[in-house]
Amino acid sequence: MLPEADLARIYRSLRLIRRAEEETARIYPSDRIKSPVHLAIGQEAVATGICDPLRPEDVVAPTYRSHALYLAKGGSLRGMMAEMYGKATGVAAGKGGSMHLIDAARHVLGASAVVGTTIPLAVGYALALKREGKGRVAVALFGDGATEEGVFYESLNFASLHRLPVLFVCENNGFAIHTPLAKRWASEKLCDRAAGFGLPTTRIADGDVLAIRESAAGYVEKMRKRESGPAFMECLTYRWREHVGPAEDYDAGYRPHSDLEAWQKTDQVARIGGMLKAEARAKVDAAIEAEIADAVAFAEQSPWPDPKELTADVYA
Numbered sequence: 001m002l003p004e005a006d007l008a009r010i011y012r013s014l015r016l017i018r019r020a021e022e023e024t025a026r027i028y029p030s031d032r033i034k035s036p037v038h039l040a041i042g043q044e045a046v047a048t049g050i051c052d053p054l055r056p057e058d059v060v061a062p063t064y065r066s067h068a069l070y071l072a073k074g075g076s077l078r079g080m081m082a083e084m085y086g087k088a089t090g091v092a093a094g095k096g097g098s099m100h101l102i103d104a105a106r107h108v109l110g111a112s113a114v115v116g117t118t119i120p121l122a123v124g125y126a127l128a129l130k131r132e133g134k135g136r137v138a139v140a141l142f143g144d145g146a147t148e149e150g151v152f153y154e155s156l157n158f159a160s161l162h163r164l165p166v167l168f169v170c171e172n173n174g175f176a177i178h179t180p181l182a183k184r185w186a187s188e189k190l191c192d193r194a195a196g197f198g199l200p201t202t203r204i205a206d207g208d209v210l211a212i213r214e215s216a217a218g219y220v221e222k223m224r225k226r227e228s229g230p231a232f233m234e235c236l237t238y239r240w241r242e243h244v245g246p247a248e249d250y251d252a253g254y255r256p257h258s259d260l261e262a263w264q265k266t267d268q269v270a271r272i273g274g275m276l277k278a279e280a281r282a283k284v285d286a287a288i289e290a291e292i293a294d295a296v297a298f299a300e301q302s303p304w305p306d307p308k309e310l311t312a313d314v315y316a
């Protein structure tokens, strides 16, 4: 069993993501949040397990479903909340919304709504980090749908050829919007496809945050020492809410509620929380509630962007 301090840190990350997203879902129907939201409630273990072994100066490349990765890497909660509210104090000055989070100080690259597009950005960054020679690594996190883009395979090949320090992580939640893997993939052996490009691979099927962390830590350590090039992880997980928006969608007919119930039995927030002493857990929970309340108040009290800013930082 991990030392209590490690468990507390991992629990804090899992719980912060869960509660920040639950709060987002609670506020959403009021229309104060102006941006569409792709929630990762249920998927927290992937971002948390991957980011725990990372150093502050390592780089992560998120997707539009990026609250979890952004927060796990230490991104500003105030800046994220204000961004979703469309306020001038948001991380993209209120112009990007939930799908375009960024925190340059925490080395969270800009997210994108276009599926697969941040994978090559992580590879390009890894090339720069290799040349820099300080042992930093880049991580690309993406959904199973992104592996259907040609750029995914180009990225694997280029990174493997040049032995770049990049960890590719597929958060496989089984669906691209409403379409299941069985209707999209001729073979579900995703790790075999990655291995075909010469990458070591690991598949974690049960969402165990500690197993994800251990696997990521092993790969990252070898990359830092230049003992290996890129690596590939497939982490099975489950999106509890609808593809986009705050609600559940088990009445839509594309997946049964029993799947949710099965994943909820191994919920990592509850599991890791249960490994902590009650007092330690209560302390973490209270600190997180205060942090979220502060971020929401910050977003609500922040000013709207000045209309004169409308065309600033916009390419034309």
Ligand SMILES: Cc1ncc(C[n+]2csc(CCOP(=O)(O)OP(=O)(O)O)c2C)c(N)n1
Pocket (backbone or CB within 6 Å): 065, 113, 114, 115, 116, 142, 143, 144, 145, 146, 147, 173, 175, 176, 177, 243
């Ligand atoms: C290039 C591109 N094609 C299609 C879309 C429409 N689209 C938005 S989300 C999505 C599903 C992607 O699924 P996945 O990569 O598994 O991520 P998840 O939403 O499950 O996190 C699609 C097809 C898009 N945004 N970009």
